[in-house]
Amino acid sequence: MNLGIEFVLYGILIIVALLPLYIYREKLFFSKKTFNGDFDTFVKDLKIHMQKYHPNINIDYSIIQKTKDEKNLEFREAFIVENVLEQFFNFPYKKTTQKSVSRDKLWANYDEKSLSSSKLPSDWSQRKELAWRRDNRCCNRCGKELSNINESYINFVKDIKDKGSYSLENIIILCIDCNKVLNSTNPKNSIDSLVLKDKLLDLIKTK
Numbered sequence: 001m002n003l004g005i006e007f008v009l010y011g012i013l014i015i016v017a018l019l020p021l022y023i024y025r026e027k028l029f030f031s032k033k034t035f036n037g038d039f040d041t042f043v044k045d046l047k048i049h050m051q052k053y054h055p056n057i058n059i060d061y062s063i064i065q066k067t068k069d070e071k072n073l074e075f076r077e078a079f080i081v082e083n084v085l086e087q088f089f090n091f092p093y094k095k096t097t098q099k100s101v102s103r104d105k106l107w108a109n110y111d112e113k114s115l116s117s118s119k120l121p122s123d124w125s126q127r128k129e130l131a132w133r134r135d136n137r138c139c140n141r142c143g144k145e146l147s148n149i150n151e152s153y154i155n156f157v158k159d160i161k162d163k164g165s166y167s168l169e170n171i172i173i174l175c176i177d178c179n180k181v182l183n184s185t186n187p188k189n190s191i192d193s194l195v196l197k198d199k200l201l202d203l204i205k206t207k
């Protein structure tokens with residue numbers, strides 16, 4: 001009977017002593033496996049997102065290799081997002097005269113109402129819609145699809161305050177973020193306010 005109790009006690013002691021080791025091993029193995037998988041998924045999702053929503057912006061992904069020694073994956077991913085956002089912001093874009101629309105699609109008084117004025121012409125919504133259709137409902141800078149006209153923003157090749165006109169050739173269709181980029185006076189604040197920033201940070205959170 002005594003031996004039996006001792007046997008049970010030793011047995012319990014051994015189990016208690018070894019248990020943390022097993023848990024630790026499992027945790028180590030488990031975390032290593034998922035973290036690696038998650039990082040690869042993050043990179044894949046990031047590339048898919050940029051290609052799908054901003055196809056005109058060529059991103060250089062060398063930052064992934066450059067951060068390979070960063071042990072904290074969340075930190076590494078945040079660093080990569082920050083770099084991609086900067087590239088999105090700094091991607092060169094030159095405002096150029098936009099495509100014309102054939103005369104038969106225009107209306108009476110079109111030319112007259114195109115003239116530069118501090119007030120938008122009365123046919124403004126018609127012009128905006130025509131420019132949006134002309135550009136296949138896409139942002140002129142990044143190529144983002146703007147399925148709803150309310151998602152599109154206007155910039156002018158030649159600013160109205162510089163006597164630019166309201167003619168279709170002067171109207172640039174942009175997405176919300178590219179409009180922010182073109183109007184930016186403070187790069188850091190502009191990058192922080194990008195809708196794209198929230199989208200890319202969400203890719204980190206989903207792990």
Ligand SMILES: [Zn+2]
Pocket residue numbers: 139140141142143144174175176177178179
């Ligand atoms: Zn855009």
